[in-house]
Amino acid sequence: MPRIEAVDFFYLAMPRIEDIGDGSQDACVVRVAVGGKTGWGECEAAPLPTIAALVCPMSHSACHPVIESVLCEKLEGPADLPRIGDRVRARSLDLLQAEHVLSGIDMALWDALGRLKDAPVWRLLGYRKSWPKLPYASVLFGDTAPETLAKARAIRAKGFRAAKFGWGPFGAGTLKADVDQLHAAREGLGRDGMLLVDAGTVWVENLPAAEKRLKALAAVKATWLEEPFVSGALAEYRALARKSKVRLAGGEGAHNFHMARHMIDHAGIGFVQIDAGRIGGITVAKRVADYARAKGVTYVNHTFTSPLALSASLQPFAGLRDHTICEYPLEAKDVALAITTNRIAPDADGEVMAPDAPGLGMTVDPARFKPYLQDVEIKVGGKALYRTPAI
Amino acid sequence: MPRIEAVDFFYLAMPRIEDIGDGSQDACVVRVAVGGKTGWGECEAAPLPTIAALVCPMSHSACHPVIESVLCEKLEGPADLPRIGDRVRARSLDLLQAEHVLSGIDMALWDALGRLKDAPVWRLLGYRKSWPKLPYASVLFGDTAPETLAKARAIRAKGFRAAKFGWGPFGAGTLKADVDQLHAAREGLGRDGMLLVDAGTVWVENLPAAEKRLKALAAVKATWLEEPFVSGALAEYRALARKSKVRLAGGEGAHNFHMARHMIDHAGIGFVQIDAGRIGGITVAKRVADYARAKGVTYVNHTFTSPLALSASLQPFAGLRDHTICEYPLEAKDVALAITTNRIAPDADGEVMAPDAPGLGMTVDPARFKPYLQDVEIKVGGKALYRTPAI
Numbered sequence: 001m002p003r004i005e006a007v008d009f010f011y012l013a014m015p016r017i018e019d020i021g022d023g024s025q026d027a028c029v030v031r032v033a034v035g036g037k038t039g040w041g042e043c044e045a046a047p048l049p050t051i052a053a054l055v056c057p058m059s060h061s062a063c064h065p066v067i068e069s070v071l072c073e074k075l076e077g078p079a080d081l082p083r084i085g086d087r088v089r090a091r092s093l094d095l096l097q098a099e100h101v102l103s104g105i106d107m108a109l110w111d112a113l114g115r116l117k118d119a120p121v122w123r124l125l126g127y128r129k130s131w132p133k134l135p136y137a138s139v140l141f142g143d144t145a146p147e148t149l150a151k152a153r154a155i156r157a158k159g160f161r162a163a164k165f166g167w168g169p170f171g172a173g174t175l176k177a178d179v180d181q182l183h184a185a186r187e188g189l190g191r192d193g194m195l196l197v198d199a200g201t202v203w204v205e206n207l208p209a210a211e212k213r214l215k216a217l218a219a220v221k222a223t224w225l226e227e228p229f230v231s232g233a234l235a236e237y238r239a240l241a242r243k244s245k246v247r248l249a250g251g252e253g254a255h256n257f258h259m260a261r262h263m264i265d266h267a268g269i270g271f272v273q274i275d276a277g278r279i280g281g282i283t284v285a286k287r288v289a290d291y292a293r294a295k296g297v298t299y300v301n302h303t304f305t306s307p308l309a310l311s312a313s314l315q316p317f318a319g320l321r322d323h324t325i326c327e328y329p330l331e332a333k334d335v336a337l338a339i340t341t342n343r344i345a346p347d348a349d350g351e352v353m354a355p356d357a358p359g360l361g362m363t364v365d366p367a368r369f370k371p372y373l374q375d376v377e378i379k380v381g382g383k384a385l386y387r388t389p390a391i
Numbered sequence: 392m393p394r395i396e397a398v399d400f401f402y403l404a405m406p407r408i409e410d411i412g413d414g415s416q417d418a419c420v421v422r423v424a425v426g427g428k429t430g431w432g433e434c435e436a437a438p439l440p441t442i443a444a445l446v447c448p449m450s451h452s453a454c455h456p457v458i459e460s461v462l463c464e465k466l467e468g469p470a471d472l473p474r475i476g477d478r479v480r481a482r483s484l485d486l487l488q489a490e491h492v493l494s495g496i497d498m499a500l501w502d503a504l505g506r507l508k509d510a511p512v513w514r515l516l517g518y519r520k521s522w523p524k525l526p527y528a529s530v531l532f533g534d535t536a537p538e539t540l541a542k543a544r545a546i547r548a549k550g551f552r553a554a555k556f557g558w559g560p561f562g563a564g565t566l567k568a569d570v571d572q573l574h575a576a577r578e579g580l581g582r583d584g585m586l587l588v589d590a591g592t593v594w595v596e597n598l599p600a601a602e603k604r605l606k607a608l609a610a611v612k613a614t615w616l617e618e619p620f621v622s623g624a625l626a627e628y629r630a631l632a633r634k635s636k637v638r639l640a641g642g643e644g645a646h647n648f649h650m651a652r653h654m655i656d657h658a659g660i661g662f663v664q665i666d667a668g669r670i671g672g673i674t675v676a677k678r679v680a681d682y683a684r685a686k687g688v689t690y691v692n693h694t695f696t697s698p699l700a701l702s703a704s705l706q707p708f709a710g711l712r713d714h715t716i717c718e719y720p721l722e723a724k725d726v727a728l729a730i731t732t733n734r735i736a737p738d739a740d741g742e743v744m745a746p747d748a749p750g751l752g753m754t755v756d757p758a759r760f761k762p763y764l765q766d767v768e769i770k771v772g773g774k775a776l777y778r779t780p781a782i
Contacts, residue, residue: 011771013448021452023485046454046486048447048771049440053488056439057404061412061558062591063437086595093592093621094414095437096646096669097444097488167452200453201484204477230484232649235656255487258623262653265626278487379768380402380439 002035002116004073007105008389009054011047012372014335021140021167021200023304024329024336029369030104031389032112034075039112040364042309042339043104044277045097050104052378053097055385062093066101075113078124081106081283089256089280099255099280106281107312107360114359120315122354125286127319132351134162135328136196138304141168145177145184152188155330159350163189164327166198166226171213179216186220194325196249198226205233210240217246224249224271231259234266241268251288252302254279260288264297273327275302276313285316289323299323306336307343308362314344314354326352335372341365366391393426393507395464398496399780400445402438403763405726412531412558412591414695415720415727420760421495422780423503425466430503431755433700433730434495435668436488441495443769444488446776453484457492466504469515472497472674480647480671490646490671497672498703498751505750511706513745516677518710523742525553526719527587529695532559536571543579546721550741554580555718557589557617562604570607577611585716587640589617596624601631608637615640615662622650625657632659642679643693645670651679655688664718666693667704676707680714690714697727698734699753705735705745717743726763732756757782 013026028047032039043050056065069088074080085102092098110121122130137160142148148165155163165185170178182197189195197217203209210228217225225246229236231253241248247270254260255278263269272292276285292299299320301313310329317323328346329336337343340362344352355361370391378386404417419438423430434441447456460479465471476493483489501512513521528551533539539556546554556576561569573588580586588608594600601619608616616637620627622644632639638661645651646669654660663683667676683690690711692704701720708714719737720727728734731753735743746752761782769777 017449017451019449019452023451023454026448026450044485046444046447046450046488048769048776049444049486049488052443052769053437053440056437057417058408058410059417059437060408060414061410063414089621090592090595093644094435095440096491097437097440100487201481204481230480230649232647232653234649234653253484256623258621258625262623262625262657266653266657374771375773377768377770378439378443379766381766385439 002075004032004034004070004075006033007067007070009051010388011051011374011376012335012369013374014333014372022331022333024332027306027335027339028104029339030108032105032108034109034112035116037112037115039108039115039359040308041104041107041111041312042277042306043100044275044305044309045100049097050101051376051386053095053101055378057380062091063095064091066092066098070105075109081109085280085283100278103277103279103281106283107276110282111359118358120354120356120358121282121360122315122318125315130318130354130356131321132353133314133326134324135160135326135346135352136162136164136194137330138164138327139331141165141170141181143169145180148181149184149188152185156189156193159346161350162194162196164196164198167200171199171202175212178213182216182220195220195222196224196226197222199228201227201230203228205229205236207236207239211243214244214246222246226250226273227252231263234262237267237269247271249273249300256280257284257287261291264292264295269297271298271300273300273302274316276316277309282312282315289317289320293320298325300325301327303327304329305332306339308339308360308364310344311355311360311362318354328352338369338372339364341368393466395423395425395461395466397424398458398461400442401780402442402765402767403726403760404765405724405763413722413724415723418697418726418730419495420730421499423496423499425500425503426507428503428506430499430506430750431699432495432498432502432703433668433697434491435666435696435700436491439767440488441492442767442777444486444492446769448771453482454486455482457483457489461496466500472500476671476674491669494668494670494672497674498667501673502750509749511745511747511749512673512751513706513709516706521709521745521747522712523744524705524717525715526551526717526737526743527553527555527585528721529555529718530722532556532561532572534560536575539572540575540579543576547580547584550737552741553585553587555587555589558591562590562593566603569604573607573611586611586613587615587617588613590619592618592621594619596620596627598627598630602634605635605637613637617641617664618643622654625653628658628660638662640664640691647671648675648678652682655683655686660688662689662691664691664693665707667707668700673703673706680708680711684711689716691716692718694718695720696723697730699730699751699755701735702746702751702753709745719743729760729763730755732759
């Protein structure tokens with residue numbers, strides 16, 4: 001009977017981290033060993049606190065280090081994954097960072113299980129087919145409207161039919177600056193391009209600030225306005241949704257099923273965006289996909305990091321034919337691209353799919369990411385609880 | 392102009408941590424220096440990941456280490472606290488553990504501000520008076536009903552008029568075992584004692600399991616049933632509230648204002664229980680108290696640790712005369728009692744109050760907690776990001 005024999009975390013980073021909204025500058029990569037197979041995953045999380053939550057001393061019965069609830073557990077089939085997740089959530093209930101830790105482990109376990117069963121993860125999730133998705137190039141707004149125009153044109157020239165602009169100066173300056181940015185993005189993408197806009201929670205819970213931008217968003221025919229507010233601001237989301245011709249998107253901040261459900265039930269969103277590297281892994285993400293489908297909300301992955309994370313994020317909705325939009329990181333830093341030897345590239349029709357290959361279908365070569373590996377040591381009471389594992 | 396000159400975290404722990412639901416076995420204590428004054432606070436959080444989130448390298452613009460957003464900020468008056476909190480939340484949006492880190496810092500900053508202004512924190516929060524509260528002895532269920540009976544009698548003998556029993560075997564075994572536990576607690580407390588029951592999220596989101604206990608809870612005249620489910624299970628809370636004669640309590644898991652608001656708006660609870668050491672500090676807890684009052688929900692502190700945490704947890708609702716119930720840890724471990732030289736003891740009427748003294752009104756003597764101090768070192772790339780500070 002296959003059991004979880006090892007769980008190793010690796011902290012990777014670019015030599016220099018810039019103070020910009022680019023989540024691909026470092027990575028928290030997870031390796032598991034199960035029944036002689038290796039699986040890989042990635043937490044979309046601050047690496048150091050995530051590693052600390054993996055190995056910290058127990059505080060009490062509802063505050064165990066995550067690794068204690070995972071090591072030696074059996075992994076025979078898909079039903080073991082929710083069981084292991086429930087175990088982690090119960091035993092680390094008061095350890096806030098635990099759900100980010102679990103996310104990468106769950107991904108890696110699905111990868112290992114797929115390799116044990118010689119099946120892609122999406123098939124183990126119950127899907128018969130991995131449907132093509134329309135990738136949108138996910139980039140930051142330029143610092144100025146002309147820069148955004150140039151970015152949009154370049155995206156179009158690369159063959160993308162959809163693009164999302166987010167963060168950067170958007171929402172923090174004048175209304176006019178935002179309107180200029182939106183028109184620049186539309187002009188660069190062309191009239192038939194799908195334009196998505198990501199406010200990056202800039203208005204926190206300030207409804208009037210968001211309302212001021214609705215007219216311009218409708219004028220440029222944006223498909224969605226993403227994260228006008230923080231994930232918890234359900235009432236403000238709902239009030240904005242009632243006034244907006246452009247549908248709202250959100251959910252990337254959800255770190256458990258319930259938070260995503262609250263957005264679907266109470267926030268009036270049209271698109272729920274789930275990061276499998278934050279919500280508790282592929283297992284929880286699939287549960288959200290099922291719920292979203294039942295409630296008529298479109299499921300979209302949130303991915304701003306590596307090809308490994310992209311494959312993991314595609315799995316939960318790979319088999320949903322009508323949920324066709326896929327976030328596709330286009331400006332990922334070298335560290336994110338060094339994790340796998342293969343990538344998920346758009347096909348001749350400009351579409352992407354979750355790989356039809358065992359596990360997550362990605363090949364990880366630690367020698368490739370070694371140049372980015374951070375040497376970490378955590379000691380409590382003279383005892384090393386964590387040292388960067390051998391690759 | 393006073394500025395935040397230093398922020399130091401201390402990890403304290405008992406020599407041996409037991410695998411029981413007792414959150415007082417370790418502590419994450421915070422010391423700040425502001426304008427020549429020292430303030431103290433406590434995160435109700437796993438110490439090691441919390442320290443890691445304080446000092447970790449930046450991942451991107453929404454994933455800064457918490458200390459970077461706090462050091463050197465000005466602290467002239469109460470309005471600076473929400474400003475600093477907003478700054479931390481925006482700059483550490485994707486760092487899950489950040490809100491637990493902020494909680495202890497916010498407490499310590501209020502303590503320092505009170506000492507700078509020579510005023511108790513509750514007065515700085517806008518209250519004119521600190522009203523007496525009825526403390527309930529907060530203990531774990533005995534392993535058996537007779538043990539619970541003995542515990543209840545002992546609590547009554549100490550002069551407590553209210554007690555809460557929680558965790559332990561409750562909810563995880565047979566219905567009969569739970570019924571016996573409830574009747575034992577009631578018998579020990581006497582007919583006029585206030586009996587509170589804490590299920591410690593044992594049913595997660597399993598509505599029927601909780602429903603089975605409603606009859607017995609009503610029969611023993613429990614004042615509330617606390618945490619039948621995890622905080623996010625709003626729909627299950629609401630469904631249970633509709634069927635229950637005993638009112639529901641919950642909210643201790645909330646790590647921001649919005650989560651508490653969701654429970655008030657959507658979960659049908661009668662009591663919202665806020666841990667100032669988790670929700671983002673006294674600042675956010677006060678915001679919840681204001682909201683609860685406006686919505687007709689009773690605010691109650693959640694405190695299972697030290698007298699320092701108890702004082703901090705009393706401040707946000709000290710001035711609410713009609714919100715009279717106060718959680719009072721009765722089985723706190725030595726480490727929790729070593730943090731302060733004074734305590735908040737019930738008066739002749741068996742009531743407690745937030746101290747009428749500058750800041751949190753508690754005296755911290757690091758020499759007292761030194762025996763419990765854990766020696767911690769966190770290194771990344773050969774550089775020590777954290778070493779246990781000098782006391």
